[in-house]
Amino acid sequence: MAILLFLLFSRTIATVSAFIATTPAKSDSFTPPDNYLIDCGSSSQTTLPDRRIFSSDSASSQYLQYHGREIAVVDLSADVPLPIYKSAKVFNCEATYSFRVTKTGWHWVRLHFFPIGNNEFKLQETKFTVVAMDTLVLLHKHSPNGLEMQEYLMNVTSERLNLRFCGKKDSPAFVNAIEVVSAPDMVITDSSSALFPVGKKIEGMTKYSYQKMYRLNVGGVTIGPGNDTLGRTWNSDEKFLKPPSAAKNISITPNVVTYLEGGSPLIAPPTVYASAMVMGTSNTIAPNFNVTWQFDLDKSFPYLIRLHFCDIVSKALNELYFNVYIGGKIAVSALDLSSITNGLSVAYYHDVFVEPPMISNPFFVQVGPLNAPMGTKNAILNGLEILRINNSVNSLDGEFGADGRSATGPGRGTVAAVGFAMMFGAFAGLGAMAVKWQKRPQDWQKKNSFSSWLLPLHAGDASFLASSKRTSLGSKKSAFYASTQGLGRYLSFAELQDATKNWDSNSVIGIGGFGNVYLGVLEDGTKVAVKRGNPQSEQGINEFQTELQMLSKLRHRHLVSLIGYCDENSEMILVYEFMEHGPLRDHLYGKNLPTVSWKQRLEICIGAARGLHYLHTGSATAIIHRDVKTTNILLDENFTAKMADFGLSKDVGMGEAHVSTAVKGSFGYLDPEYFRKQQLTDKSDVYSFGVVLLEVLCARSAIDPTLPREQVNLAEWAMQWKRKGLLDKIIDPNLVGKINPESMNKYAEAAEKCLAEYGVDRPTMGDVLWNLEYALQLQDQGKPEEGGGSGGSGGGSALANAAPLAPAIDNRPVMTPAQASQNPAEVQAIEDHSGTAMFAQYGNLNGR
Template sequence: MAILLVFFLTIITTVSAIPTTAPAKSDSFTPPDNYLLDCGSSSQTTLPDRRIFSSDSTSSQYLKYGGREIAIVDQSADVPLPIYKSAKVFDAEATYSFHITNTGWHWVRLHFFPIRNNEFKLQQTKFTVVAADSLVLLHEYGPKEMEMQEYLMNVTSERLNLRFSANKDSPAFINAIEVVSAPDMLITDNSDALFPVGQKVDGMTKYSFQKMYRLNVGGPTIGPGNDTLGRTWNSDEKFLKSAAMAKNVSIAPSVVTYLEGGSPLIAPPTVYASLMEMGASDTIAPNFNITWEFDLDHAYPHLVRLHFCDIISKSLNELYFNVYVGGKIAISALDLSTVANGLAVAYYKDVFVKANMVSKPFLVQVGPLNEPMGTKNAILNGLEILRMNNLVNSLDGEFGADGRSTYGPSRGTVAAVGFAMMFGAFAGLGAMAVKWQKRPQDWQKKNSFSSWLLPLHAGDASYTQSSKTSLGSKKSAFHSSTMGLGRYLSFSELQDATKNWDSNSVVGVGGFGNVYFGVLDDGTKVAVKRGNPQSEQGINEFQTELQMLSKLRHRHLVSLIGYCDENSEMILVYEYMEHGPLRDHLYGKNLPTLSWNQRLEICIGAARGLHYLHTGAATAIIHRDVKTTNILLDENFIAKMADFGLSKDVGMGEAHVSTAVKGSFGYLDPEYFRKQQLTDKSDVYSFGVVLLEVLCARAAINPSLPREQVNLAEWALQWKRRGLLDKIIDPSLVDQIKPESLNTFAEAAEKCLSEYGVDRPTMGDVLWNLEYALQLQDQGKTEDGGSGLALANGAPLAPTVDNRPVITQAQGNQNSAQVQIIEEHSGTAMLAQFANLNGR
């Protein structure tokens, strides 16, 4: 018994002696390839973290170099690590070559410090580094101070070459090199896209990555010696926009646990053991975000990795918060206790950010959820931002290793084109008119804006004349009576209006390209949609939108102001909608909440726009992408339908259009998805989802919620059928909305979401129901004599003017009402509703 007791005490003593920050043995990683070179040193170098760097003096083993071998050493250099006291300098092309034992992910870390010496001015040097013969790591690079560039590459061959190319009269140099295997789990093949939310991006393992930022949020810097993979995690303090809005919290790293399948290889426990939370989270209603600012290059896509660990909650399902990346919501209503299956459990989320969605400054934010339950707080434990290679396989600059440019021509071609442009500028102006007269027969098939814009006006004499004059005129005010394209705007005008396409002016992003806010020289505020010529989807959507808007004019449809087709550009200019998408006013942006009356009026406006599309145009038009981001609000909160890139004409007598399924996840008509037959009832279904978004102020699809709550339509209808819909509506509406108005509104949404299109109402019917819900909401004012509506059995009847039905619509001051005549298209629907009034 005594022997057993001694043995037990020995085990306890041994375990307690293990450092709490050390990962378990099963989570350790021994890299098959582990090359550490101290370049220019004559002997091996041991760092304070006990890593040993070998000398590259025996250069034949790794270095292939035909020039003069130059080693520079300065033992007196004021540097934190001895590897920066020596360097290898090359006055010709040099290549380091490493044998790869196991293909897969590898770290490549390049250390630079321009050591002062009598022969070379390394502070003024410019050189290029290419990895694996095709990946540009550095282009025209010249470090002015000590730097470490870190990359993560998926190596697929048995050798990895690092080629240093010196420029003329400018040598290349390197102080130290690391080529170290990384675990396969570090980067998986798919990631979540920032936009559209819920979309998956595959093929991540085909990219290479450069570390831009790696932060231990709320904690001190973590050096390579305290990270299993030799990474450095910097403090987040200098990136925090407002330190007063955040406070740090930390616990013992030993408390942190990992999900099944998780590992400290993703991030060590010390990262998850500290965080930043809201600085005033104990206030009654905190309404701000914690914000970190970064400088990123919008020429590259990026991977943003967010690390979370709830070390502050006392119980499960207590903390809900939103996460924003680049000004857009990345995670809605994140409940870490659910996704991580407990408290103090490490969890991370990858977000893929397209190049055209990278803004300056680039913001990462966390903020509280506007919900009555839970703690009003938000946290972040760690953050990594990795640059991904561009289309020409470069992580630095527009040119690839083969000279190709991201803009198309090669390096030599760019120079030749520059000279040719100077030489041919004057000749080109004179030849333009001749070229127009002698254009090739297939000019309409060219992949440019003009190629699909001009044929729409074939036979239109006013267009032909204006097109010719516009070639030499900066402002051609051509107006087509049939197509309504409006004003011709030159590229320079739009460039000035958008401040040279300033990334800070971007107000929207899509498959076509960016949408910019601009101000024309006459003071008109506009939204400028600039097409991406490389996007086939964008060209098709532009063409469809042009065709639709050129023949549509309605108070509740966004108006087209003009266009530009210079230099094969694809640019459309619209009226600017001051208050942006409806969704921004419902959730995710911390904007002032909309009243119930405002929401009803917005829904009525959108319904009028859709009703006009279905019945008021020459041929019925199905929008096909009805959602809260495509309902825009002007300065008076008047709703207008936008984005007709997916719209379809339905010919006279046609009940449907057979077409490939397109639309937005969460709004898609299930019958359309099954049969691939598009009808106007598909828009009705999508509008039903919009009505629930307006009512509940949450996303149509939210993958972070429990399974039964992910799909808003299914979840809300379950509560509606149980008679408990009022329990899940936007909390700000609880004391505003009258039960009769809520019931009418909810019934309209439920009918819109019927499984089969034949059971759904028309948009005219939906419109009347919404107008009726607004009357019911205003019933109290009516009984006080506000609008003089007659009452029958306690229900308000719609008044008439000249025997035409009208509604009462509150605008601005809710104590006054203004009578407006309903559009004629809704009359039939209203009469049908009157016949069944007693059934409500």
């Protein structure tokens, strides 16, 4: 048991040890070197209930640079919680507050807004921008809606901190009160843990600026600035709990709370750590649920999530182990607070850096019990902070920077050029459309289609359309063919409606982000898979277009073939060859299907590798699949593997090493280097395929958050066992004793190389293919597997009685390492002609 506990918690301790080592010395109070508090528009200084004193507008005029009309509005009868909201300063042109910085470093900036009613301005309808330090956008075209306090934390490196309010005559800016206050250095440390890859250390957190979105005293009441040394407000978490019945609050006396050596109440006051939410009973005998807090976040920004913990529920050490989830992903697994703090009621916090691709709405933070025999079934959270981080153009509000640059596109300086290019392109397009109009088909009016916008310009030419005669492809209904572009057969909506029995729900064989996939039977009896997209989805249109463009130039035995398409009446429908045995994942776990033997798994992986190798090398421009996973590897009636779903695929231009693009793909298969750099390469597919190889070997999902922390990520977990030389201990139990050890070693070696942290260290798909073929050869040389493909079920299964698998090497000899050094072009030539009479002579040869 001691060894198990050590393995379980050693990584968690290692993750947080850096924080403990670098936390500054304890300090119970903080006197800010800079402390500017201004009650804008007020004729006298204002003292708040927490004893903070705000200077009057006249006394603060030394800080204001403004050449417009002096405007102050006051409403002493306003129903507001603090007197600073009863007056405001209004600016009908640009105004700047400039504060001298005594000591550079972290500073709070708090802006207070309340649109006071007055006869001259409708302040609730204004839109204005606020910029700090000339480069950091705090607010962009903002309209304060009721009473607001916007709080920011910025690292000031110059001798002055400027706040520029950009107002206009027809839309003035205003502010009720301003706070500029120094913050201690420890408030943000330079390192944090990443949400993905889990636990990875992120450096450079002190170079960012932050905006407070949420700060919660979990399980307790609201804490005002008077009870926080740094003047912060900690709100109650009650309205964010979903559902409230899943949790119950507990509390202790704040003076019982202690801090780690190097810790400090400046991170959070003892009152925060003295209350918490733990799991409610929810009338369950064996509690196994999460306590959940729900938030709304802007998905275009990164965030820092700060979690505050203090074990005030346990009676002894090492009783409480639990998991923490952020955005549906595991952030900390098997957290044992007592092993970190060496005591109870000891404050501890943990930072998690979350990048935009991991943000979703609603956004969840959860704690839940550990699925393990040790400890009590409980989880705890004492405090929570969510801080927005500035984006790539140094903005905390909107996509535009202070210089007009956009986080998602060109800045002002390029708008005119882009506009001219768009106009020129539009005229060129109109000219091409005019030519097409002259060549339009006779029945063009019968179609309400958007294909002319998606397909090449000559797709509407007469040469692009086939006659209405019946052909070998099918019925007279299919009047249009995109043969010259390789787009396959045009099928009418009525034809597909008949094929799917009016889109019968019983015909659904798959559900994905694009839409439902139906089993259809064409008029000539051909079975097809009909993917019907959502025409209202902009993403669907993009994927529809990408699939058409990609599959129009791809033909390979190990790629699913496109039979045709339909874009009638704004529909987006793609028709593929039907893959009898569905996705590979269904034959590994979760569906109770007959077990696939090791040899068959090798042959399936080899087929998928061939398909990917062809994508990367088989055309003038490399194609990156970008969503390689076991659900996108489909099996036909002979269990031949074919890659499917090219909706996320990307071309790599001639001579280019990568494509800079937004991160897309499936969690668990995603290349960490692609995630960090947003640079997509063919090695991103290689990494994903490495995860597939492990999934095939271990028969479990790539990510399983229900497992203990060290087992959640398959790639990480399996590689730990591989490095120990014990990978055979975690393989699919159905394969135990049925794999030639040399075959498995070669296979595991290939998987490990695929999962190298940096793309430059990973093999090409051609190299992977050769290693897998060698592993198959080693398996063939060993003792034949028992049980065939039925997993020892007697051979009476559908899999055991299915048609024999196609030869693993396309009717050519299995390559040895010596042969593997051939030029990929030579191997590709064999691929392109596999199965022909020319190579039939190799059908019965065995590799050396």
